[in-house]
Amino acid sequence: MKHSMFVMIGIFGIFTGCVSDYGEEPMSFGATYGIIRTETLPRITSDSLLVRVAYSGCSGGHSFALHHRVVDLATAEMWLTKTTSDQMCEAYFEETRAFSLPEVLRNRKHLILLTRGGGRFVLRATMHYQDSLRFAPQAFRVENDTVKLTDIYIDCYGQSYQRIQ
Numbered sequence: 197m198k199h200s201m202f203v204m205i206g207i208f209g210i211f212t213g214c215v216s217d218y219g220e221e222p223m224s225f226g227a228t229y230g231i232i233r234t235e236t237l238p239r240i241t242s243d244s245l246l247v248r249v250a251y252s253g254c255s256g257g258h259s260f261a262l263h264h265r266v267v268d269l270a271t272a273e274m275w276l277t278k279t280t281s282d283q284m285c286e287a288y289f290e291e292t293r294a295f296s297l298p299e300v301l302r303n304r305k306h307l308i309l310l311t312r313g314g315g316r317f318v319l320r321a322t323m324h325y326q327d328s329l330r331f332a333p334q335a336f337r338v339e340n341d342t343v344k345l346t347d348i349y350i351d352c353y354g355q356s357y358q359r360i361q
Contacts, residue, residue: 223263225312226277228252232290233317238309240319243302245295245309251278254285262295271306 231238232248239246251258258280266272276295301307309317 223265223275223310224277225275226261226279227258227282229258229260229276229278229312231276231309231311231315231317237292238317238319240297240307243297245274245297245319246292247276247295247309248290248292249276249278250288250290252286252288253280253283254287255283256289256291258289260293260295262297264298264301266300266304267306270304271308272301272304273308273310274301275310 229249229251232250234248237246237248245262249260258278261277261279262274263277264272264274305320306318307320309319311317
């Protein structure tokens with residue numbers, strides 16, 4: 197009886213421990229800071245988040261931590277927490293920072309950077325549409341709010357050419 201109870205507790209621990217792999221945690225942005233949008237930032241590389249942060253303080257080099265939560269199988273949200281406390285100086289700092297993406301985020305189709313005050317940067321999104329029966333569904337990616345079309349023109353050209361004939 198004692199052994200079966202230990203086995204059941206162990207199995208329960210294994211199954212409940214699996215949830216933590218998805219980075220589920222309460223959202224906190226920490227001390228005051230902002231994210232600066234430029235032509236190229238924020239953006240995702242293969243394994244990193246590149247972002248420009250701005251904050252006030254007595255000195256630069258404040259610490260930030262990247263946090264995330266998995267929304268569904270394709271989507272994850274991430275945010276920065278400024279771990280250095282607010283300082284009572286009025287100097288203004290802007291710095292470009294790189295954060296290593298956890299493995300669970302690297303292959304997500306949709307990545308969203310959340311900001312203080314409800315802002316959202318869509319850093320990666322894949323959308324599919326169903327076109328004609330002649331061509332397979334195509335996809336295009338949205339990165340840094342710029343639409344990059346991939347092979348959609350083939351279907352448009354094919355349908356237009358058939359109408360002209």
